[in-house]
Amino acid sequence: MVPADTRDTDRLYDCIIVGAGPGGLQAGIHLGRYNFNILLFHTPGGRTHHARHIENYLGINAISGGQLIETGLEQVQRFGVRVEKAKVERVAGQEGAFDVTAGGKTYKARYVIASSGARETIAPYKNLARFFGTSYFTCLICDGYRTTGKKLVVIDRSVNGVRTSMGMKQLFTKDVTFIAQGIKLNPHYAQLLADEGIPLIEGKPEELVGEKTLEGVRLSDGRIIPCEVILGWGGISMNDEYLEGLPLERDADGFKVVTSGVCESSLPGLFVLGALRQGHSQAIISAGQGAEAAIEISTRIVEI
């Protein structure tokens, strides 16, 4: 039992969770329901927060990411998790004795769960905000279904767009056009698209056209490519600056963290979930990983 007058930074938390996405929140629910001392830090936003319609989460017909997070924050606090709005700046230490710096103070914890996700680079097209999440999408797994039977434009700055265009045609809509943004496509790939009946346009998109509904994409040379929906991609970066300097095994690209089946990284006691971890990224996957990590941590705390 921690004496009431113990200073916040002297207390040894059982676990500190970084991030209030589905991963961190699900971990918080499980750990809170073991009556452990848990502290969860989060900053506003996160990828889930930007999702307008989540329709592939078991038990929920449709929910916005914002609603899912708000409900999760209420839920963790109901089970005694302390929630603080602050950016985690650094994690150091090892299993049983981690130091977590956030908002200029350093807190102690036996375990740390890094569930801070990733951030997307949003393409700089005029009017993008007007259509983001309703007719401009960035994730095939999340929103490909919403393009079913519609006139689709895929925009990409790499040959990945060729594969995406072909996949979209197989899965969702016969009417696909590929805009190769600012690149000259190798003739081999151009031929693949031609064989699939996917028009190829090389150019630089500048503006999404339409008032209430999307009507097309205007290119820098003035051409307007008509469409009802767009699948675009600006790139992604990990929210993992606070893990810098830790001996973490990464994937072959040096990008995502490699973990065990219970989401433990190569630094014992540090669990890494969701978009930060090698593997597919979806809200329900992060939530499952949060539960997995929490149960593993609870087992170890009880054994200590």
Ligand SMILES: Cc1cc2nc3c(=O)[nH]c(=O)nc-3n(C[C@H](O)[C@H](O)[C@H](O)COP(=O)(O)OP(=O)(O)OC[C@H]3O[C@@H](n4cnc5c(N)ncnc54)[C@H](O)[C@@H]3O)c2cc1C
């Ligand atoms: C537009 C859009 C639509 C999507 N639609 C779907 C969908 O329909 N279905 C689906 O399953 N998935 C969807 N996703 C993907 C889904 O959001 C991610 O796979 C999921 O968010 C990963 O959850 P997470 O808990 O790992 O991270 P996130 O949801 O990104 O949460 C990370 C949390 O960490 C916080 N954070 C970041 N850095 C720090 C720091 N240094 N200190 C403290 N806190 C920090 C963030 O603010 C946030 O609270 C969508 C994503 C986007 C962008």
